[in-house]
Amino acid sequence: MILMLLLFIIYSIFILTFIYGNRKLKSNLNAKKFTTKVSVVIAFRNEEQNLKKLLDSLIIQTYPKDLLEFVFINDNSVDSGKSIIENVLTNAFIKFQIVDLIDKNGKKAALDFGIRQACGEVILTTDADCWMEPDWILSMLSNLEEQNASFIAGPVGLVPDDSLIGGLMQLEFAALLASTSGGFGIRRPFMCNGANLGFTKKVYEELCPYQSNSNLASGDDVFFLHQVKRANKKVSFVNSKAALVKTKGTTNLRVFFNQRLRWAGKSRGYRDLDIILIGLLITSVNLSLLFSFYKYLIGDYTLINLTSLFLIKSILDVALIYSARSWVLAKNIILNSLLLSFIYPFYSVGIALLSL
Numbered sequence: 001m002i003l004m005l006l007l008f009i010i011y012s013i014f015i016l017t018f019i020y021g022n023r024k025l026k027s028n029l030n031a032k033k034f035t036t037k038v039s040v041v042i043a044f045r046n047e048e049q050n051l052k053k054l055l056d057s058l059i060i061q062t063y064p065k066d067l068l069e070f071v072f073i074n075d076n077s078v079d080s081g082k083s084i085i086e087n088v089l090t091n092a093f094i095k096f097q098i099v100d101l102i103d104k105n106g107k108k109a110a111l112d113f114g115i116r117q118a119c120g121e122v123i124l125t126t127d128a129d130c131w132m133e134p135d136w137i138l139s140m141l142s143n144l145e146e147q148n149a150s151f152i153a154g155p156v157g158l159v160p161d162d163s164l165i166g167g168l169m170q171l172e173f174a175a176l177l178a179s180t181s182g183g184f185g186i187r188r189p190f191m192c193n194g195a196n197l198g199f200t201k202k203v204y205e206e207l208c209p210y211q212s213n214s215n216l217a218s219g220d221d222v223f224f225l226h227q228v229k230r231a232n233k234k235v236s237f238v239n240s241k242a243a244l245v246k247t248k249g250t251t252n253l254r255v256f257f258n259q260r261l262r263w264a265g266k267s268r269g270y271r272d273l274d275i276i277l278i279g280l281l282i283t284s285v286n287l288s289l290l291f292s293f294y295k296y297l298i299g300d301y302t303l304i305n306l307t308s309l310f311l312i313k314s315i316l317d318v319a320l321i322y323s324a325r326s327w328v329l330a331k332n333i334i335l336n337s338l339l340l341s342f343i344y345p346f347y348s349v350g351i352a353l354l355s356l
Helices: 002-024 051-059 081-091 107-117 136-146 164-185 201-207 222-230 253-269 273-297 303-322 333-354
Strands: 038-044 068-074 096-100 122-125 130-132 151-153 156-159 197-200 235-237 245-248
Touching: 002 164, 002 273, 002 303, 038 051, 038 107, 038 136, 051 081, 051 130, 068 081, 068 107, 081 096, 096 107, 122 136, 122 201, 136 151, 136 197, 151 164, 151 222, 156 164, 164 235, 164 303, 164 333, 197 201, 197 222, 201 222, 222 235, 222 253, 253 333, 273 303, 273 333, 303 333
Parallel strands: 038 068, 038 122, 068 096, 151 235, 156 245
Antiparallel strands: 122 197, 130 245, 151 197
16 A cells, blocks of 8 residues: 555656646747748548648648648558649649658658658648648747747647547547646657657758657657657747647547557657656556555455545546646546546556557
8 A cells, every 4th residue: 555655646746747847838929020941741641531621721821821831742542632632732822742652651651751852941740630720830830949949749639529438538638648748848758749740851851760660650759759859959849729730539449449559559669768657657557546446346445545546646637637728628627537537547558468
């Protein structure tokens, strides 16, 4: 019991530190005159159902059009996605290029090919199933230039349906991103989301971030961040709702679990001490909750003992999510968090074991 209490004290310090980090993040939208050329690079494969919404949000971007280009990489699509992009952007009189990935496949290969084709000094990346606010590019560039950063990450929000499962998935995603932003706030970034990243082309060409992890299907975002950290380049998080990128959630449990298994699978390639220690702490806390549930079943713990531990974790997680409330999309946070606190230990430990 003493060991479990010590573990929860460490977890509490960890969460409170991230809350402090989120409070430290600035939220500025610079209205200065921009001169930086920007390339937005997007890989797509069989995304014809999602591209129209993405393209509509790109057309209305407020960043100067003469400094902007969109680079789309066709990762062996067999649907009409390529023609949709051509029709929409040609009629919008926006500079763009579509390049076909040949003799290779996968997101990392597609992004690498597209980034090398791009003309911009700054690269922004997002996913083909996303959409964003009109000031997305403006807010990302404002932060990068004001912070003199080489690498920036922005917020991502999950937009599910109105089902209970959708709400729980949205909440879990929000907690993940709130800890991500908190890590940037305390200058110990450990994670980011490739649906909303920015970096200078110079730092990309210098680090060649995908070469050492090309064997892993995912991780184009996190491994890049870790290499930037090791190179002592400045990083920043764009704490602004204007920078929010939205993506549609899924209530298909098989799709959801497969995605989480891919995310967990890339952890085998982690060399960053921060993300390793945080991962070990979270897994240990969830294992301790499962152990306390077992102790309750055999009569060693009372119901009060059991629920107290789950409630403590739930309260801390709610506080973390609220610390990023300027861009978090989650609804019914308190109620869903209570429910998720009893489900999450089983789910997270199961994912960890299956990914081994």
